[in-house]
Amino acid sequence: MLRELQMGLTNAALHDSPSAVLDHVQVARGSREKRVRVYRVNVINSLTDVLAAAFPVVQRIVGARFFRAMAKTFIEAHPPREPMLYRYGGALPEFLDTYDPAKDVPYVAAVARLEWARVQAYFAADAEPLDAQRLAAVEPEALEGVTFAVHPAVHVISAEFPVFKIWQVNQPQVTDIPRIDLTRAEAGVVFRRGHEVVQRAISKSFAAWLTALAKGEALGTATELAAADNDFDLQDALRQTLADGVFTDISA
Amino acid sequence: MLEFASGSPSAAWLEIHSENFLAPGGPRMAQLEAARSHYPISCHGVGLSLGSAEGVSDAHLARLRTLIERVEPVLVSEHLSFSVIDGIYVNDLLPLPYTEEALDTVAANIAHAQDTLGRQILLENPSSYLAFTHSTISEWEFLDAVTQRTGCGLLLDVNNVYVSAVNNGFDAEQYLDAIPAHAVGEIHLAGHLVDGDGEDQVLIDTHGDTVCDAVWRLYEHVIQRIGPRPTLIEWDTDIPELGVLLSEADRAQDVLDDAAPNGDHAQRGPACVA
Numbered sequence A: 001m002l003r004e005l006q007m008g009l010t011n012a013a014l015h016d017s018p019s020a021v022l023d024h025v026q027v028a029r030g031s032r033e034k035r036v037r038v039y040r041v042n043v044i045n046s047l048t049d050v051l052a053a054a055f056p057v058v059q060r061i062v063g064a065r066f067f068r069a070m071a072k073t074f075i076e077a078h079p080p081r082e083p084m085l086y087r088y089g090g091a092l093p094e095f096l097d098t099y100d101p102a103k104d105v106p107y108v109a110a111v112a113r114l115e116w117a118r119v120q121a122y123f124a125a126d127a128e129p130l131d132a133q134r135l136a137a138v139e140p141e142a143l144e145g146v147t148f149a150v151h152p153a154v155h156v157i158s159a160e161f162p163v164f165k166i167w168q169v170n171q172p173q174v175t176d177i178p179r180i181d182l183t184r185a186e187a188g189v190v191f192r193r194g195h196e197v198v199q200r201a202i203s204k205s206f207a208a209w210l211t212a213l214a215k216g217e218a219l220g221t222a223t224e225l226a227a228a229d230n231d232f233d234l235q236d237a238l239r240q241t242l243a244d245g246v247f248t249d250i251s252a
Numbered sequence B: 001m002l003e004f005a006s007g008s009p010s011a012a013w014l015e016i017h018s019e020n021f022l023a024p025g026g027p028r029m030a031q032l033e034a035a036r037s038h039y040p041i042s043c044h045g046v047g048l049s050l051g052s053a054e055g056v057s058d059a060h061l062a063r064l065r066t067l068i069e070r071v072e073p074v075l076v077s078e079h080l081s082f083s084v085i086d087g088i089y090v091n092d093l094l095p096l097p098y099t100e101e102a103l104d105t106v107a108a109n110i111a112h113a114q115d116t117l118g119r120q121i122l123l124e125n126p127s128s129y130l131a132f133t134h135s136t137i138s139e140w141e142f143l144d145a146v147t148q149r150t151g152c153g154l155l156l157d158v159n160n161v162y163v164s165a166v167n168n169g170f171d172a173e174q175y176l177d178a179i180p181a182h183a184v185g186e187i188h189l190a191g192h193l194v195d196g197d198g199e200d201q202v203l204i205d206t207h208g209d210t211v212c213d214a215v216w217r218l219y220e221h222v223i224q225r226i227g228p229r230p231t232l233i234e235w236d237t238d239i240p241e242l243g244v245l246l247s248e249a250d251r252a253q254d255v256l257d258d259a260a261p262n263g264d265h266a267q268r269g270p271a272c273v274a
Helices: A002-015 A032-054 A056-062 A064-077 A092-097 A108-123 A132-136 A140-145 A163-169 A204-214 A219-227 A234-243 B027-035 B058-071 B100-117 B139-150 B158-168 B172-178 B213-226 B242-259
Strands: A147-150 A155-159 A186-193 A196-202 A247-251 B014-017 B041-044 B075-079 B082-085 B088-094 B122-124 B153-157 B184-190 B192-195 B202-205 B231-234
Touching (some): A002 A064, A002 B082, A002 B088, A002 B100, A032 A056, A032 A064, A032 B088, A056 A108, A092 A108, A108 A155, A108 A186, A108 B027, A132 A234, A140 A219, A147 A204, A163 A196, A186 A204, A196 A204, A204 A219, A204 A234, A219 A234, B058 B100, B139 B153, B158 B184, B158 B213
Parallel strands (some): B014 B041, B075 B122, B153 B184, B184 B231
Antiparallel strands (some): A147 A247, A186 A196, B082 B088, B192 B202
């Protein structure tokens, strides 16, 4: 009996279908439906607030009313599977890819990916950044074979849209949003500097290089891959990533 | 949590929502680490789902155990409710029927949790918006039976008693007079929302307002009966200026002082830090 009752109340709260539980509900006065609905409202509102906190730019782009309606559909289809709600919402970018009502804002899923990367960066494990001297100490002929361990907070973003620009102009303090060329693709990296989540737009080739290194490719292979684009500058990429604490370790 | 990392606000102890502090690293964990060097910490969980017919998650228990080893809390508490079914977490404290079957389930889950965590849990009474026709005993009888079977303690939320009493039509004073005094290890106070009119009126536990007069009277009543207990004012939505919060905490302290004028064990705490 307990399990059936719990299933019934969960369905009422999550899917607004209280029929299985209503007959078993007792209240001091008033409507039983309204009492069951309190749980429905609590669940949807609290999870919507969790999503709104994780995806503030998405909310700003689509507006609060649209966001709440979208969130309700998302929550019903993808309820949390664990009680750590700072990890809830990772499925939202993919959900937005095919969410028909948002098709007029085709870049919103890409923005959601950037915002989710920022949330993950915030809660990622701590790790000491790599001391640049260790790379400098590698024999020149061994450099090609070096592999890197990437900091747990680092996320490489490759988007078909200028997501970093869109993110920037949709911060709360920006009131006058400039026109943006939405056809321009953008890549970038999200990382943590001390306790602050930082993002930096980088070239497509830089992103390809970093992605290859993060997958465990050796420096030589990653650089060859990136050099397919003429604009790749290895020294610049190394200097930037070392300064940003993107790596934590190397093995030569 | 940030404001407590420095250790400057005056507070006897801090309470955290355990599930907000299970990340492997990052700023929030660092602030907790800093705060815990200044204040005793109480870990208040909302995700264990002690009432689940399917049992509690061993994965979640393992995470809580790691947090407990890291923080070394003075108190660990959870709720008399369920929130997990088939691995789905609904993020609310859903009510249980008070039956023999539910009692067996809750007692087994608490025993398993206490064994795994290696310590006693305080069980908090929930705010309820409905009751079940299946129930054969009262909530206070249920709580008493659970403490006897498992040795767990109670986190008595006086606002929750009041909210449930009004919504479900029982006598809050009778409840407070019946709970086992020795088992109560902590008390919560909070504000609630009065929603709707007439017979559809329902009290909703929001933690977003001052403690109402009726709840203050019940608090005085129970402290007179059982003696002083560590008391926390929960206020985690529409958080007011610190002064409003402190005056609520002062009022609770006055009640505790009246019950034990020379006692030094009557502690108070600030609002629950998420």
